[in-house]
Amino acid sequence: LALEGGVRPYIRRTADGRLLVSVAEPARRGNQPVGIVLLTREAREVDQRLFEIRASVLGLFVLALALTVLLSFYLAQTLARPLMQLAGSAAAMRQGEGRTGSVPAPLLARQDEIGILARDLQSAARALWARIDTNERFAADVAHELRNPLTSVRSAIETLRRIENPEQQKRLLAIIAEDAVRMDRLIADISDSSRVDAELSRTVAVPVDVAPILSALAELHNTTRKDGDPVMVLEAPAEGLVVRGVEGRLVQVxxxxxxNAVSFSPKDGHVWIRARPTGSLVEVVVEDEGPGIPEAKLESIFERFYSERPQGERFGQHSGLGLSITRQIVEGLHGQISAENRRDAAGKVTGARFVVRLPAA
Structure with missing residues (x-):
């Protein structure tokens, strides 16, 4: 091969472990090869370089391993451990512990994604406990409200067994019938109240024009009202009263x-319905000429089972859930409802005013 054109340099290791580099080239006279020139040299430098390269690779491997261990420890301290703490907090909440909040304070103070997750978990836990407390109070209120008519029915039945006077029996049967109607109304309103939030969360709000709704309700009352009932007066533009909502629930509101305004109005009084667009909202105001609302009760009238009826009205005609359901619906549609008193120039109360504000479509 060397005579034909030479041999490229090659490396070989001897039996005693030495590294040799050899190269062979032909010697020519004219165009005729006359011999071979072979050069062999011990390659200590090459061996040293190979050792240095291997040492460098090993050093880089050790450095990478150390960095991996440190990074794993850092991630464990900053991510894995906090996540395990949050998982423990969630487990404690699931088991009924941590009503006051079991998320560690250091996690709540963090400004990164872990802190956001911790604060969201804390907020969700508080909302859940608030809902549980509300349901417990609601159940207690329901039991209390049902106990009264049931007690009345039981007392009437026990008395009915002992008396023989037909007139007294007739009055007791009338009491039983009225209490049965009252319980039926109460159960229907309780069922409606318990469905409102779930229904609104599942229903997609659509544009609804409240002008024809208000017009239809006012016209229906005025055409069917009895002597002495108040007259409804509607003051609303024909356009610009479109809101985002659920039509059936808005009619209920x-x-x-x-x-409510009609029941508190005096004989031959008036109920005013005023509606107008106000920026990004549509405002609907209902006013009456009744006795007004005690200042201390302007907020509590929206609570469940609150009932303060006009003088002379028979007990049990209302469940006390009407305004509570109304607020549930309005707030479920991302609106606001408030109550206040109408006053004349002298500051005297001349009636009640309810204001509903709903997002315009």
Missing amino acids: FRNLLG
Whole structure:
């Protein structure tokens, strides 16, 4: 091969472990090869370089391993451990512990994604406990409200067994019938109240024009009202009253407010319905000429089972859930409802005013 054109340099190791580099080239006279020139040299430097390269690779491997261990420890301290703490907090909440909040304070103070997750978990836990407390209070209120008519029915039945006077029996049967109607109304309102939040969370709000709703309710009342009932007066533009909501529930809101205003109005009085667009909201106001609302009760009238009825009205005609359901619906549609008193120039109360504000479509 060397005579034909030479041999490229090659490396070999001897039996005693030495590293040799050899190269062979032909010697020519004219165009005729006359011999071979072979050069062999011990390659200590090459061996040293190979050792240095291997040492460098090993050093880089050790450094990478150390960095991996440190990074794993850092991630364990900053991510894995906090996540395990949050998982423990969630488990404690699931088991009924941590009502006051079991998320560690250091996690709540963090400004990174872990802190956001911790604060969201804390907020969710508080909302859950608030809902549980609300349900417990609601159950207690329901039991209390049902106990009264049931007690009345039981007392009437026990008395009915002992008396023989037909007139007294007739009065007791009338009491039983009224209490049965009252319980039926109460159960229907309780069922409706318990469904409102779930229904609104599943229903997609759509544009609804409240002008024809208000017009229809006012016209229906005025055409069917009895002597002495108040007259409804509607003051609303024909356009610009479109809100985002659920039509059936909006009808329920305005029917409740108008029914409440009618029940408190004096004989031959007036109920005013005023509606107008206000920026990004649509405002609907219902006013009456009744006795007004005690200042201390302007907020509590929206609580469940609150009932303060006009003088002369028979007990048990209302469940006390009407305004509570009304607020549930309005707030479920991302609106606001408030109550205040109407006053004349002298500051005297001349009636009640309910204000509903809903997002415009």
